[in-house]
Amino acid sequence: MSATTHLALVRRPPDALGRTLVDVTEVRTPALDPGDALLAPLAVGVCGTDWQILRGLRDDPSLVLGHEGVAHVVEPGDTGLRTGSLVTVNPTHPDDPAFLLGHNLPGLWAERTRIPAGAVRAGLVVPVPDGAEHPRVAALAEPLASVLYGLRIALHTLRPAALAVWGDGIVGRLAREAWERELPGLQTLLVGRGKDAVDPHDAGLPQRLADLPSPVAAVLATPRTGTREALSVLDCHVRGTLLVDVQAGLPSGVMPVAGRDIDVAALRAANCGGVPWPPEVFAFDRPTGRLLLFGHRGVARDHLRQAIDLLLATRGEPLGRHVLTHEPDLKSAVGLINSVLTFTGRDFDGRRVLKAAIRIGERP
Known part of the structure; x- marks a missing residue:
């Protein structure tokens, strides 16, 4: 690894059944244009849409998936964000269909993710409170926000x-x-x-x-x-x-x-x-x-913040407590994803895969 490269889960070419298995691959860290932000994902979910793409049921072109998670800011550029601050990303731009994080742009299944200036200006990089990097919160905030919407x-x-x-x-x-x-x-x-x-x-x-x-x-x-x-x-x-x-x-x-x-x-x-x-x-x-x-398509900032607040609430039973079943690191995620794609069952490490949160990095 060098200062200009990072690790990512990268999709292979489709197999005979249209499936795209994944590998951990060293890839080039993108250069930033003015207004861009560079994030370091900490915990990232594997959602139903990701499974559809991996199974060849959708033709989304990004080789690096992942659109629900929490990261810290590595290079804020001139965005007004603070280096080291904790953020999540709203993956859908309401006015720009060219921005679909992890669908047509490289997503969060990586040690570094570039967020283009247009998405930053639109407020799609959302500051979140401490604790939101917990895998359960990171992986469930976006789907819960959709439910709340x-x-x-x-x-x-x-x-x-x-x-x-x-x-x-x-x-x-x-x-x-x-x-x-x-x-x-x-x-x-x-x-x-x-x-x-x-x-x-x-x-x-x-x-x-x-x-x-x-x-x-x-x-x-x-x-x-x-x-x-x-x-x-x-x-x-x-x-x-x-x-x-x-x-x-x-x-x-x-x-x-x-x-x-x-x-x-x-x-x-x-x-x-x-x-x-x-x-x-x-x-x-x-x-x-x-x-x-x-x-609906996509969610708003307030939906994401409401979802995170609910997931962080400590009174009573935590919401979504039974949904997160696996927390692999980047290397172990290869085995989980490829096993589910290759075999008929959804079990991995002796437990049914319901929701997985990939642990990618740690907050500095």
């Missing part, structure tokens, strides 16, 4: 009597926990493969959905390939008013919902980074009751 839109629209969460991965479990904290006594139904969830193919699921008291809120936190089916089942079986937060991604194009063809992916992207407010929520009539549909 959706919760804020939902409660602006109506107050539900019941909640159905479809998908028992990271976002689904954080959503159930955040909604139950916000609305004590809320009746909830978790749909997924875990022991505490109802299997999506359970013969009794349609009746359980029909029995939920109206109005029903639903959070779709499925894998990208399961979003359409989940929305169709909810539309078919939930009676009364149904408010759906489409957290999950889905392919573009129309799909049959509420008796008509709707481009749900386009509606999902109508809210971005907290704008507009009041938010866009689309209403449709259906035979069994009204359908209210919304989603």
Whole structure:
């Protein structure tokens, strides 16, 4: 290693199945243009979108992934940031689709990450308090911020009597926990493969959905390939008013919902980074009751700070306490990622991989 190089998790060329495994590779540390900032990631999450990219389900070109984490500032340039200060990065620029950290720009799975001047000027480098470098906080802040954004839109629209969460991965479990904290006594139904969830193919699921008291809120936190089916089942079986937060991604194009063809992916992207407010929520009539549909792209600074504050709170049970399952270093992350990609199960080191936080560096 030299002053001009650093280590990163770098994707290999796709294999015959389209998967891109990873290696720890020495790469050149980028030179900074005026207004750029150079960060040293400390703890970085592996999220569902990362797994989709690694499996070849998305064509995002960045060879270094990672868009959720905490870092310290190495070179602030003329950004107004302070050397050594602790920050997180909002990975989505609401006005510049060319900035998608870890998607089309090198991400945080590295010892050094350059943040371009436009993103710094837009306030996407967000100072955070001490303690936010804890792997649980670093890895869960961005997905929790997304959940809180959706919760804020939902409660602006109506107050539900019941909640159905479809998908028992990271976002689904954080959503159930955040909604139950916000609305004590809320009746909830978790749909997924875990022991505490109802299997999506359970013969009794349609009746359980029909029995939920109206109005029903639903959070779709499925894998990208399961979003359409989940929305169709909810539309078919939930009676009364149904408010759906489409957290999950889905392919573009129309799909049959509420008796008509709707481009749900386009509606999902109508809210971005907290704008507009009041938010866009689309209403449709259906035979069994009204359908209210919304989603969002990206989060705002205040969503991230609220998420970090919740994760740092020490009173009661820490939020997301059961979600983080693995904390590998950069070298061990290679084994975890490549094992999950190569084998059919999601176990590593004797435990199911739910959420991993890669420990990359230490704060000076």
